[in-house]
Amino acid sequence: MPDPILSLRGISKSYGSVEVLRKMDLDIHAGEVVALLGENGAGKSTLSGIIAGSRMPSEGSMNWQGEPYAPGSPREAIDKGIVLIHQELQLLPELSIAENVFIGRWPMKNGVVNRAEMVARAQEQLARLNLHIPATRKVAGLSTANQQLIEIAKALALKAKLLILDEPTAALGGAETEALFAQVRKLRAEGVGIIYISHRMEEIRQITDRIVVLRDGERVNEFADSATPVRTIVESMVGRSLERMFPALPSPGTRKVLEVQAVSGANGAFKNVSFDVHEGEILGIAGLIGAGRTELVRSICGADPLASGAVRLDGQELVLRSPADAIAKGIVMVPEDRKSQGLVVAHEIGENIAYANLDRFKGGWVTRKLKSALAKKAIASFGVKGRDEQPASDLSGGNQQKVVIAKWLIRNPRVVVLDEPTRGIDVGARAGIYGIIADLARQGVAVIVVSSDLEEVLGVSNRILVLAQGKQAGILDHEAANDVSVMELATL
Known part of the structure; x- marks a missing residue:
């Protein structure tokens, strides 16, 4: 050589x-x-x-x-x-x-x-x-x-x-x-x-x-x-034996938590999309780049406007003018780019968790004692390897992602949307994120997972909504979904 x-x-x-x-x-x-x-x-x-x-x-x-x-x-x-x-x-x-x-x-x-x-x-x-x-x-x-x-x-x-x-x-x-x-x-x-x-x-x-x-x-x-x-x-x-990557999926309930009816984006990225998510269900959203996946969930979470259609939570139609409206109703989102959209990376872990939960501080005063208590609870609950006073920039990608998830989950939301939840995260840390997703479903939360990783969306979803060029190509049950069936719909 x-x-x-x-x-x-x-x-x-x-x-x-x-x-x-x-x-x-x-x-x-x-x-x-x-x-x-x-x-x-x-x-x-x-x-x-x-x-x-x-x-x-x-x-x-x-x-x-x-x-x-x-x-x-x-x-x-x-x-x-x-x-x-x-x-x-x-x-x-x-x-x-x-x-x-x-x-x-x-x-x-x-x-x-x-x-x-x-x-x-x-x-x-x-x-x-x-x-x-x-x-x-x-x-x-x-x-x-x-x-x-x-x-x-x-x-x-x-x-x-x-x-x-x-x-x-x-x-x-x-x-x-x-x-x-x-x-x-x-x-x-x-x-x-x-x-x-x-x-x-x-x-x-x-x-x-x-x-x-x-x-x-x-x-x-x-x-x-x-x-x-x-x-x-x-x-x-x-450095250890790797058990099953994806956890066993819990069985969803019969009650509809989120209903999305004939929604179209104001920016034209998606048109006439309809689906629902049941209590304890994980709905995956798949499609090629440009299919409108991120734009769809951003609109459901109040970040982008809808041109038409309706979003209902527990049967009540919502008017979502901003993410704050969605958060107040119990719909939270973990965005695809955690560093630019999910965290203030130069700030402490505890501060990042507090920013999403300011309404929990009496009179609007964020004291160090209360901030630390809230952060330590979140860190312990989600296995974040870090201290509340550490800058988020010190953490690995997997632990940063856990902080983004933790800051929302301590609010006990009804719907959790995760856009590319394991982007840039190593294999070992991925298993931990998948475990958190499955645990949310077991607690009755309606979960939406958007992913460009086909193996991931197949592994964590009870059903999969497939988008193609901004249009709804179909919804597949877990048993009927595989890489071929999903890609056939995604390339329509």
């Missing part, structure tokens, strides 16, 4: 007395896709940041294309041909797509930015990903999935020699994921080395050549064959 393009030897990283990486060795060869797997907190992001120049190792050395490599900034790494696509979006919303793709690297002509060339080249990269949006359009207002594809287009435009993809499909549906995979295979054939970080096991099996597993900051295993059984890989990640 030829020499690796990137070699890491003895890489360690500490923050004070906390060691997050220990003696890490890793080789990446040209033209191979290496999966980097591990639970949240295993060290994947820290290692990626060191390679990409955003973090400095405490000890160890790196070689890039046979030469010592120690980037002092992401710019130095990019100049060497090493590009990291972050899981968290890094786009500037008020700039155009083309400006975001070429920011800091403007094509110039006679001392000024050559906008025609910039737009044309950006449009070419979007087309490679089957994203048919004008490159002159502002990023503001685009869906999370489309913004993720624009981040990938930025990296393609850089002509990287080593590409690090951190959860690149977390917000993508099946068609968008296949377009991305086609580009990954093309780049691999062109000799680009790729580090692929994902929690989606089926993706790993499809796209990677080799699997490296991290646990608690150490490299614990390597699998030379991506066809290694998923259970074997996951047990290596979590």
Whole structure:
């Protein structure tokens, strides 16, 4: 085998007395896709940041294309041909797509930015990903999935020699994921080395050549064959035997809690959708990106206006002008992007929980004692690994998601809507989220789960509503639902 393009030897990283990486060795060869797997907190992001120049190792050395490599900034790494696509979006919303793709690297002509060339080249990269949006359009207002594809287009435009993809499909549906995979295979054939970080096991099996597993900051295993059984890989990640991922589904009651009748969105994203959710039922909502899933549940929760139709809770028709109206009636939502929509990540866990429950504080005064008591109850009830005075930014993705869920559930809602509840969450933490969802149903709560992960929506749902291009394609019972039946409806 030829020499690796990137070699890491003895890489360690500490923050004070906390060691997050220990003696890490890793080789990446040209033209191979290496999966980097591990639970949240295993060290994947820290290692990626060191390679990409955003973090400095405490000890160890790196070689890039046979030469010592120690980037002092992401710019130095990019100049060497090493590009990291972050899981968290890094786009500037008020700039155009083309400006975001070429920011800091403007094509110039006679001392000024050559906008025609910039737009044309950006449009070419979007087309490679089957994203048919004008490159002159502002990023503001685009869906999370489309913004993720624009981040990938930025990296393609850089002509990287080593590409690090951190959860690149977390917000993508099946068609968008296949377009991305086609580009990954093309780049691999062109000799680009790729580090692929994902929690989606089926993706790993499809796209990677080799699997490296991290646990608690150490490299614990390597699998030379991506066809290694998923259970074997996951047990290596979590360091224990993995029991059934999805809990047994409780049987729903006969009483209708939520009734949605012939609703259409004011923005045109969905039309004439009808369904109901019974007491103790988990209704999944599936569909491709752009099918109107998120827009539908946002309208039910008062975040977006309805053009027509009715929403009833326990038989009473609701007038929802804002999320506050829905919350007051007992309908709460865990949004798809927890960091920008679900949490104030720089603030304490206790403060985040208090923000959703200000009506529980007498006279409107939020005392530290009462805030702490409320937070500790939520932390204990939902198994959050953190203290109430810790900033939410200190938590892993799974624990952040538990905080978002906990702040609403202590209100004892009638309806809980979860949009992409395990996005960016490792396999071990997912089981905990699924357990919370099942427990809610057992308590008689009506639960709606929106997910682009087909295995997930099949595993947690009593019934599945399938949307296709903003229209209701059908509703499947758990027994009749499988990946084929759902996708047949989703592609109508």
